Amino acid sequence: MNTPEFQGTHLWLRLGWAKESLEAYQSDYRVVYEDSVDECAKILVPDPNWMAAAMQGGILPPVWVYWELAKDEAQPDFKKHTRGYLLHDTQPIEALDEKSAIEYLIMKDINPSIWMNWDEGNRPKMVICKKQQLPQTREWRNAWRISDELAA
Amino acid sequence: MAGKIIADTLETGAGADIATSYVVNGSAKAWANMNGTGTIALRDSLNSSSLTDHSAGIYTTSWTSSFADTEYATTTATNLDQAYSGDMCIVTHATGSLKHKTYYGAGHAGTDASINCHTNFGDLA
Numbered sequence: 001m002n003t004p005e006f007q008g009t010h011l012w013l014r015l016g017w018a019k020e021s022l023e024a025y026q027s028d029y030r031v032v033y034e035d036s037v038d039e040c041a042k043i044l045v046p047d048p049n050w051m052a053a054a055m056q057g058g059i060l061p062p063v064w065v066y067w068e069l070a071k072d073e074a075q076p077d078f079k080k081h082t083r084g085y086l087l088h089d090t091q092p093i094e095a096l097d098e099k100s101a102i103e104y105l106i107m108k109d110i111n112p113s114i115w116m117n118w119d120e121g122n123r124p125k126m127v128i129c130k131k132q133q134l135p136q137t138r139e140w141r142n143a144w145r146i147s148d149e150l151a152a
Numbered sequence: 153m154a155g156k157i158i159a160d161t162l163e164t165g166a167g168a169d170i171a172t173s174y175v176v177n178g179s180a181k182a183w184a185n186m187n188g189t190g191t192i193a194l195r196d197s198l199n200s201s202s203l204t205d206h207s208a209g210i211y212t213t214s215w216t217s218s219f220a221d222t223e224y225a226t227t228t229a230t231n232l233d234q235a236y237s238g239d240m241c242i243v244t245h246a247t248g249s250l251k252h253k254t255y256y257g258a259g260h261a262g263t264d265a266s267i268n269c270h271t272n273f274g275d276l277a
Contacts, residue, residue: 142208
């Protein structure tokens, strides 16, 4: 199925088209990361509808658009976005394969302080793995850390 | 985009009408239904890019089409056993994400439930 020409169409409308037209894709990939020594590991789970849109192409904006909006929201006098047009008017990205989609998602939804230097220090603070590598129950969830086995 | 309809007003056959803006502004701009047990996963959603599992019962849903500000409205629901006085609440509204918590008991300890849902209304960026 070809994606309509979406540049200039509100992103939310594009997502509506994707949800109606594409089959959701349940990725087995998970991103495990630690952003504080005092807290347990976090786990990022890709949204199946978002994955379908990313792998279709022509729907999502480039990831730098989200960085620009994040800069605006970080301003102390921020009240409301005034550059939302970046989401809708920027040329959408082409189709991504599954791994590239996960990399995009990391750069969109995880703090840059994690992914920009994930492998600095004594042990990695971020790992991409398959869900089968994670504990299958939630027992002791608040004590989960990145294990040596997972880091390897 | 094919199939475009431009209308300021919607009218029924009986002559009752309503401004299209009422429908647009009153529509949920984002929602999600997630399983917080086992290997957590999103069952279905609109306008979500990912779910981050912070710890027991605490999650962040990230948006694809960001909200204009942090003052959008959220409703939540969970299937926690009522014997535990369970509920689900908002932790943080950001324009690009919603952090939420499912909990039970007087101490509001975060806990995992098999059904966690939220629906979000407001203006998009």
